[in-house]
Amino acid sequence: MFSLVLKYEFAAWRRSYVRFLMVIGMVLLVGCIAVALRLPIVSDLAMILPVLAILALPVSQFVLVVVSYYRSLYGPRGYLAHTLPIPAGTLYAGKLVAAMTELVISAVLMLAAIVLTSVALDVAARNMPFSGLRQVLRIIASIPAIGRWIAGLGLMFLISFVANIVSIFFAISTGSEARWQGLGIGGPVLVYVLLYVATQLLTIVLMLALPLGLQIDMTPVVLAEARGVIAMPQLQIVTGNMLTAFWDALREPNPLVSTVGLGSFLSAPLTGVVCAWLTVRSIRWRTSLR
Amino acid sequence: MSMDDIIVRTAKLTKNYRGRPALNELDLELRNGRIIGLVGPNGSGKTTLLKILAGVLADYSGTAEVLGLRPGLETKAQVSYMPDCSYLEDRMTPNDALDLFADFYTDFDRRRAYEMLLAFRLEPTQRLRDMSKGMREKVQITLVMNRAARLYLLDEPISGVDPASRQLILDSILRSYSSESCLVISTHLIHDIEPALDEVVFLDRGRVRLAGNAEDLRAESGGSIDQLFRSLFQSEAAGLRELGATAERPGFISRR
Amino acid sequence: MTGSFDADRPIYQQLAHRFRERIVTGYWQPGERMASVRELALEYGVNPNTVQRALAELEREGLAIAERTSGRFITEDEQLLRTTKRQLAEEATREWAGRLRALGLDQAEGARLATAVWTDGHGQTKENNA
CATH class of the missing domain: 1.10.287 (Helix Hairpins)
Structure with a gap:
């Protein structure tokens, strides 16, 4: 059943998005060619096209994910989605996995667009293709312990990103329940705002309540800057009362060393799990189509 | 005749839309082996009732049961529901829609559905967004009527289509009839479907105004159901007191 | 649909009448096996239970004879x-x-x-x- 749901999610995605992707591809291509040709004035102006295409890829995909979740479940098409004998959890999981996959695809396409644009710039500067890109990669590779940083930041980004999509889905599903129905599209928006405020409060509470912190020491960054290279800050996990640490930092700010309560990192996965559960429950028992 | 099963049961079913009742303590029992006309003026609660039974409207009070269960996942596999809106994606073709139903419903007869599409003179590979409203309705009725469900809920299935297609729809309704299932058709075009009905439920402001076997109602009122409907709802003040006795009967009892 | 029905009489009676006409004119031959309820319902565009009721009328009159397994036949009683x-x-x-x-x-x-x-x-x- 899950794979069947995925199949139809991707079929709908293909039907609604591929044509738009082709338009973006054309814009990118025309822009890159114009840049590479080094025509007076035109080439400078044309640079806007690849930039637009690179930005449009993730943004349009994100909008599509949000809009199609709403329309397929709470617009007229919801009458189909909610009468098919699909368990609510399966339907939800299918939509979530499809959305994440589509967003990953758009991220990959965005990277490809960046590479293409950099090649166009290389050609325009009469350099070897990929030379600009190689230079950027060389700088990144020179940063000490960069692998771990990329992995850590990537994981954090991924978690907060999934949590974000989950909370948007939650806001749409909950905001479409009968009690918010009078507000129309305002229902989901209001629920999202309320959820956002609640999440922020939870983040602060968790940050201060958990006796674990992440000490961020900026000294290596400053030292490296003086030598004209790049380095990442030094991290260390510390224990202690985060509330007092917070007060100390307020009273005697240290420009180089700061401590962040580790609890704050729990907020996103926690709200994500709760929201996902509530969303499935909403789809299962509280759908009220207009 | 097979065993009498209660397919639909509601008790004190109530649904309010911002304070205005769409269903008002509705008591109803619908049994298998019957084609039932659900009639009533606009706003009498027909669509709301079908939505609740189909499981797309959860915010109600009172009891609603389909095959003894609260409408949900288990009942959806047994219910074939056609809403009064276009619920298929614009970019789909009838063929895509047939595939979808074949994938999700084990009781869907794809071959028979395809034949019905052709009988409706629909192009299986034309996109729905290039079709008229009536054509899209035909696609939906094709999907819904080619399942072997226990309960069919058709919300205004004939109002948007031409007379020739109405006949095809009626045929498909009669063809899908089985002694195991119950078919509910909401409509205000009673005249066209009257001979196909076993029983009629008149809804008025969220309550059953009058219900019974179609032949009996005709015999009692001395006219067609269509005429009965008009007299019930158009001349409220007219001397219809004698029908009041029937209307008082709780719920919906077949007198066969 | 085979003709429409009058509003003032029960449909099953009108249907039974049309069946009788078919029988006495030989449109349905004596001894012939009758079409199924579903087929008749489709032909006349009426509810299957209405057909059933009309057929019950014919059976009571002896014009149609129901055999337990093989269906319903037109009488051969001249x-x-x-x-x-x-x-x-x-x-x-x-x-x-x-x-x-x-x-x-x-x-x-x-x-x-x-x-x-x-x-x-x-x-x-x-x-x-x-």
């Missing part, structure tokens, strides 16, 4: 077919006579008219509704 035909004819005549009487015609005028119309060949209307 005597019954004859009396039924006679009944239908009488019924139609009574109706006709009543209308003429309402128009103020007497029996002799009615009989003359009947003979004239019959020989014109206009008499054979609605013999069966097939």
Whole structure:
């Protein structure tokens, strides 16, 4: 059943998005060619096209994910989605996995667009293709312990990103329940705002309540800057009362060393799990189509 | 005749839309082996009732049961529901829609559905967004009527289509009839479907105004159901007191 | 749909009447196996239970005989077919006579008219509704 749901999610995605992707591809291509040709004035102006295409890829995909979740479940098409004998959890999981996959695809396409644009710039500067890109990669590779940083930041980004999509889905599903129905599209928006405020409060509470912190020491960054290279800050996990640490930092700010309560990192996965559960429950028992 | 099963049961079913009742303590029992006309003026609660039974409207009070269960996942596999809106994606073709139903419903007869599409003179590979409203309705009725469900809920299935297609729809309704299932058709075009009905439920402001076997109602009122409907709802003040006795009967009892 | 139905009489009675006409005119032959309820319902565009009710009427009259397993058959009782035909004819005549009487015609005028119309060949209307 899950794979069947995925199949139809991707079929709908293909039907609604591929044509738009082709338009973006054309814009990118025309822009890159114009840049590479080094025509007076035109080439400078044309640079806007690849930039637009690179930005449009993730943004349009994100909008599509949000809009199609709403329309397929709470617009007229919801009458189909909610009468098919699909368990609510399966339907939800299918939509979530499809959305994440589509967003990953758009991220990959965005990277490809960046590479293409950099090649166009290389050609325009009469350099070897990929030379600009190689230079950027060389700088990144020179940063000490960069692998771990990329992995850590990537994981954090991924978690907060999934949590974000989950909370948007939650806001749409909950905001479409009968009690918010009078507000129309305002229902989901209001629920999202309320959820956002609640999440922020939870983040602060968790940050201060958990006796674990992440000490961020900026000294290596400053030292490296003086030598004209790049380095990442030094991290260390510390224990202690985060509330007092917070007060100390307020009273005697240290420009180089700061401590962040580790609890704050729990907020996103926690709200994500709760929201996902509530969303499935909403789809299962509280759908009220207009 | 097979065993009498209660397919639909509601008790004190109530649904309010911002304070205005769409269903008002509705008591109803619908049994298998019957084609039932659900009639009533606009706003009498027909669509709301079908939505609740189909499981797309959860915010109600009172009891609603389909095959003894609260409408949900288990009942959806047994219910074939056609809403009064276009619920298929614009970019789909009838063929895509047939595939979808074949994938999700084990009781869907794809071959028979395809034949019905052709009988409706629909192009299986034309996109729905290039079709008229009536054509899209035909696609939906094709999907819904080619399942072997226990309960069919058709919300205004004939109002948007031409007379020739109405006949095809009626045929498909009669063809899908089985002694195991119950078919509910909401409509205000009673005249066209009257001979196909076993029983009629008149809804008025969220309550059953009058219900019974179609032949009996005709015999009692001395006219067609269509005429009965008009007299019930158009001349409220007219001397219809004698029908009041029937209307008082709780719920919906077949007198066969 | 095979014809529409009058609003003032139960459909099953009208249906039974049409079935009788088919039987006595031989459209359905004696001993012939009848179509299924579903087929008849589709042909006449009526509810299957209404067909069932009309058939029950025929069975009670002996015009149709239900066999437990093999279906429903038209009677081969020639005597019954004859009396039924006679009944239908009488019924139609009574109706006709009543209308003429309402128009103020007497029996002799009615009989003359009947003979004239019959020989014109206009008499054979609605013999069966097939």
